[in-house]
Structures are given as structure tokens and as C-alpha cells.
Amino acid sequence: MRKVEKNYIKAPKILKSERSENHLNKIIESNGNVKAKTDIYRDKDVLSELDKIYFKKCGYCEKITNNYEIEHYRPKDKDFYPYLSYEWSNLFPVCHSCNKAKSNKFPVKERNFDINIRDINQLNKIEEPVVLNPEIDDPEKHFDFNIFTGEIIAKTKRATETIKICDLNSDDLIYFRKKAVDKIFEIIDLINVASDEIQEIVYKKITKIVINNKDVKSEFSMLWNSFCLKFEDDVLPLFLKEKKELMLKFFKKKLS
Ligand SMILES: [Zn+2]
Structure with a gap:
């Protein structure tokens, strides 16, 4: 979301x-x-x-x-x-x-069927709906991702319920999310055995894929946003020691 x-x-x-x-x-x-x-x-x-x-x-x-x-x-x-x-x-x-x-x-905290109340903000205030609304709630406050398994993680009670109700951890969704980020892990495996000459091109490519995909127009952009936020702590350790510094340099340069 x-x-x-x-x-x-x-x-x-x-x-x-x-x-x-x-x-x-x-x-x-x-x-x-x-x-x-x-x-x-x-x-x-x-x-x-x-x-x-x-x-x-x-x-x-x-x-x-x-x-x-x-x-x-x-x-x-x-x-x-x-x-x-x-x-x-x-x-x-x-x-x-x-x-x-x-x-x-x-599910809501208090059901209201007054047909005169059609304003969504007013209704939400009365009812306190459980299912998160992409037009009203801020999904980043409610969801996170396990970037290695493709699972969506709930940070709040409403998120836990929304995941259950909309089946946001279905086998299909986990498969497609994992498949999306796996291409980066495959590139990292390659870069660790690649010669120094092609490194720069690959660092740029990794950075480009991550940044393009976290754009709101892209599929699973929130997963990629999470990937980006966790890059330094979770993704960088996958690089060989001597490659980490240069990779981070490219990544930070592009993000800034
Ligand atoms: Zn859907």
C-alpha cells in the first residue's frame, strides 16, 4: 500500500x-x-x-x-x-x-449507518475503521517489509488486521515481491566475483534499479522504499569488504 x-x-x-x-x-x-x-x-x-x-x-x-x-x-x-x-x-x-x-x-469500532453522513473524514472519526485507507492513512507508519523473504510486516494493530483481511501475505504476493528484489541479490553475487573494471557500471545499475522502483508509480514501491532505507544495514553486508565502500558512495550520491 x-x-x-x-x-x-x-x-x-x-x-x-x-x-x-x-x-x-x-x-x-x-x-x-x-x-x-x-x-x-x-x-x-x-x-x-x-x-x-x-x-x-x-x-x-x-x-x-x-x-x-x-x-x-x-x-x-x-x-x-x-x-x-x-x-x-x-x-x-x-x-x-x-x-x-x-x-x-x-470492521469498525462503532458502526454508523446514518445516510446523511457521507463525508469520509467525518465517518472515519465516528467509526474508526480497521482497514487502512491509502487515501487517508500513511501506510509507512503501519507497514514494513522483510526484504529477504518478501513478507509484509505489520507495525500496528490496524496493519495486522489489514494484512489478514486483504491477504497481503498471500503466497502469490510473497513470491512476486521476493522475485522483484531477488534481482538485486543476484547482481550482488555477481559483483563479488567480478573484475574491478566493471564494478562502477554495476554499482550504478543497482542504485538505478532501487531508486527507480521506490518511485510511487512503480509496482511494490513501498517494498523498494523499505529496501532503500535498509540498504546500509541489511544489504551492504552482502558485499565483499573491499566493495562495500564504493557501493555506498554511489548509493548515497544518487540519493542525496
Ligand atoms: Zn491487490
Whole structure:
């Protein structure tokens, strides 16, 4: 998960259109028995705005996915929050696995079904939801990574629950995260046996991979951010003694 910036006031037009307002009234009048229309909350303008904000990544696991699904942070199902079906602040792009895992799970400290309260900040204050929200919470305060195994680590109770609810340590996710950083460890193995002439090129390459991938637009950018923060303590010891100093010099130069 990575923090994203969404402007709640600038919702895609379709979500505030007469058609969606009328349909929302039907949903409310029927007590949630009338289902939300996919072609409204999955409208092309909604998708293109979410693309810009989330860079085609899943809001929960940061996997790049071309066929993402629209997640209702507060579930739109009957007996939950059907009146938030077309609420811009309630819509995230997520991958199929995260959507399936989270489903309509939404534990809160105190449930509030007042349909007049649709402002997410106000609702959050009353309800204190458990699942972390990439548009509101700061994931860096809640998550860390084991850069060697690819596991996501919880730093808070909410993070522990979010990992469980969204299955953020699924076999698949651990495999793909480990695969992503393993390419650096493979290069380190090579550099330790390489001749001095090519070292500089390889140091630059390692630095470039790490820095490019920690950019918010990249897949698993938070994992790479963690990799970067742990570089000196955890990654550098993998280099042979005489190579450490030069590697660190390149890395620090690029980061500064
Ligand atoms: Zn996902």
C-alpha cells in the first residue's frame, strides 16, 4: 500500500450526474435491495481518474494490474453502506485477489449507518475503521517489509488486521515481491566475483534499479522504499569488504 492523493471535491462528473443521483435514490428507497450500477461506478471517467491517482496499481497490494476491479472501501452490500455506492471517496482500484479477500469485511469500532453522513473524514472519526485507507492513512507508519523473504510486516494493530483481511501475505504476493528484489541479490553475487573494471557500471545499475522502483508509480514501491532505507544495514553486508565502500558512495550520491 502506498499513500495516494485524491481530491474528494473533484469527483468524476458521472458520480454526481442526475442519472446516478436518481439511481442512488432507488437504492436508498429499496434499502439496498436495488443493486448499484456497474456502468456508473466503473464509468470510463472514473477509471481514467483512478489511473492517474493510483498509476494502474492495486490500492491495497500495489500490484500493477490492467484489469483492476472497483473496490467499495465501505461495502456497498445491503446491510452495509449501499448509499455510498457512487461516493468518490469510497472507490479504489484493486486487483482481483485483494477484492476477493476483502469482500464485504469492514470492521469498525462503532458502526454508523446514518445516510446523511457521507463525508469520509467525518465517518472515519465516528467509526474508526480497521482497514487502512491509502487515501487517508500513511501506510509507512503501519507497514514494513522483510526484504529477504518478501513478507509484509505489520507495525500496528490496524496493519495486522489489514494484512489478514486483504491477504497481503498471500503466497502469490510473497513470491512476486521476493522475485522483484531477488534481482538485486543476484547482481550482488555477481559483483563479488567480478573484475574491478566493471564494478562502477554495476554499482550504478543497482542504485538505478532501487531508486527507480521506490518511485510511487512503480509496482511494490513501498517494498523498494523499505529496501532503500535498509540498504546500509541489511544489504551492504552482502558485499565483499573491499566493495562495500564504493557501493555506498554511489548509493548515497544518487540519493542525496
Ligand atoms: Zn491487490
